[in-house]
Amino acid sequence: QVQLVESGGGLVQAGGSLRLSCAASGRTFSTYPMGWFRQSPGKEREFVAAISWSGGNTYYADSVKGRFTISRDNVKNTVLLQMNSLKPEDTAVYYCAEGQHPYSDPRRSEEMSYWGQGTQVTVSS
Numbered sequence: 001q002v003q004l005v006e007s008g009g010g011l012v013q014a015g016g017s018l019r020l021s022c023a024a025s026g027r028t029f030s031t032y033p034m035g036w037f038r039q040s041p042g043k044e045r046e047f048v049a050a051i052s053w054s055g056g057n058t059y060y061a062d063s064v065k066g067r068f069t070i071s072r073d074n075v076k077n078t079v080l081l082q083m084n085s086l087k088p089e090d091t092a093v094y095y096c097a098e099g100q101h102p103y104s105d106p107r108r109s110e111e112m113s114y115w116g117q118g119t120q121v122t123v124s125s
Helices: none
Strands: 003-007 010-013 018-025 034-039 046-051 058-060 068-073 078-083 092-099 112-115 119-124
Touching (some): 003 092, 018 034, 018 092, 018 119, 034 068, 034 078, 046 068, 046 078, 058 068
Parallel strands (some): 010 119
Antiparallel strands (some): 003 018, 034 046, 034 092, 046 058, 068 078, 092 119
16 A cells, blocks of 8 residues: 655745655555645645656746755655745645656646645745
């Protein structure tokens, strides 16, 4: 059974940084693309960042491009999201997700099979 456990959320002032971590278990992590999504109250879940199974390709939402960096460690079975220059509009619950197949599009939530429980990120102004 696949499990994804996020950590690293918290409260930070605008302009600050946080690093989210997602630990995966249950199947061959290195085979699947990974993504980060977020959802804030009253809004739909949205794509934030994603990375291919090899780590060779990364993708970002326009709203976070240049501020967030996604990476993965296929030995430690973890995916990281480094978030810099945080803004109040980045406030949300952040979810880690794993793709259905090795070549699933990790930018699309419908192609992600497994989800973590989420970690809250709050950015104060």
